Amino acid sequence: MVGDDLLNANKVTVSFLIDGEWQTGIYDVDLDIAHGEVLALVGESGSGKSTFATSVIGLHNPNQTKVTGSITLDGKELIDLPDEEQNKIRGEKIGMVFQDPLAALNPLMKIGQQIQEALDIHDVYQKDQYYDRVIELLNDVGIVNPQRTANQYPHELSGGMRQRVIIALAIANDPDLIIADEPTTALDTTIQAQILDVLLEIRDRKDTGILLITHDLGVVAEVADSVAVMYAGQIVEKAPVQELFENPLHPYTRSLLRSNPKAEQADDELYVIPGTVPALSEMDHHKDLFLQRVPWMQDQADEDISDDLVEAKPQHFVRGNAWKTFEFQDEKG
């Protein structure tokens, strides 16, 4: 199912101009997505997941943001593309699904018009095909009465319906890559599963690559082929999904998995990672930043480590050295 490389991100670093100073939001990120692959990018709020997605689609404000490194889509470099070419990539090669389905649709435009606009900008479909294509798209994302929905305004639809419409928008021109930024966070659990099914179905049919940004490990286990874990703007671990869940290495990944509630441990107290992600100005990306939040590993927290990830097992990459010795305090014996 997983084919050739589609997206290659190499040493992507994004800095923001904050109060006259450049501060690094994400640092040295390497990620690859193949045709037909679902890569989940996980991490807590503020870890830089969305910043990475925004750089791929080139939507940062160029006056306040600096992106270095290389992001290629099918071999074509995306960083620093002129606006005109950038607009051709957006919506045609890369489709984007946003988190909040109500806010992401223009309240004054009918659903059909909004999808049609996506078709109108690009030359993939001809004008006389627009209406049929709109209906086909709404059908594809599982909307029961597409003719009716095309003629409705966003406020007339439920949250789940709106998210289906957003997906229809994202896939309007059959993109090679879909970036889904927390696509199910605002939805209830049953609708979540339906929306994920819609995404997977599109992947199966069109061999689309999907970058799925989420903090929900349940979603990851359900749909991802591989997982990259991000902390404080860096990838700390990446592996095929089964390997990562069975064999987490980095202390952050292990803490994340441990803090996910499980039904069989319903009576135990839930594990909570103390502290929060450090502020941008306090990030020293040459250290293993997560160790600041592990009181019993302070001796390693100040140690400089390599920017590169180590292949600890085949296909399983991890950053730093802490994974070799890390144990939870109650397990130490």
Add this chain to the structure above:
Amino acid sequence: MWKVIIRRLLIMIPQLFILSVMVFMLAKMMPGDPFGGLIGPNTDPKQIEALREAAGLNDPWWQQYINWIQNAFHGDFGMSYTMKQPVTTLIGSRMVNTFWLSLLAMILTYLLAIPMAISAARREGSWWDRVLLIYNSVTFGIPAYVVYLLFIFIFGFTLGWFPTGGTVSPSATGFFPVLMSKIYHMILPAVTMALLGTTAIFTYLRSGILDEQGQDYVKTARAKGVTENRVFSRHILRNALLPIAANFGFVITGLLGGAIFAETIFGYPGLGQLFITAITSRDYSVITALILFNGLLALFGAMLSDIIMAIVDPRIRIE
């Protein structure tokens, strides 16, 4: 859509009733009655009483209200005591003047305010944005009559570019010269009113644009590959114009209300000037009619605004 309009019209019935009762009560609370001023000190009080009886002033108040409202429905608001003309005739001739002056002022105001707001919002924080913000605070804060007087002094007296009063030059004859003369007389007051009147539209639109720019649906449009210009015109601007469109109902009915300061100072015989004249000479029948008329305009303006809102914003439409 029709349901919205019909519902909105029905709401106006109680509003109109309350408005008319309030105006009537205000008129009744005013001291004296018409016969106090018309009749000399030597007139027999019995004669005055007879006149009062004949005019219905001794009837119970509800009977008087019904008489008054019946006459008002037929367009009869009585006579102006100082100008010895029917109030309706007086208002009618002034309304035409007021309408054209306000219309010109309104068009100029929109032509100034909308480009100002767009250019300021697109370069938020730039020196140009700051200049426009300061300009709009100053014109909002400064007393209008000071500027009116200053402009009459500079452009009317000193430079002599524009006439300093009236609606038409007495020497103009024939359709076209009269028309040109009327426009010529309107230019200075209209331009001055427009220069001072941009603040509300400017502020609404500028902050509206800034608000909409940050919305998620704008990000969606960009992610679709929509060009920056099209994102602005089709998404940001259209949404930011909603409050301006809603306000338009009040603005166009306000055209008939008259500009009290501008008309008085520029010596322009419109409803605003009539209102001030009527108040200073205690011409009660004119005052009452004008207050009722302005109240009506406000009600219609609100209704029109609601209907415009329902047309431009699908979220408002009630099924």
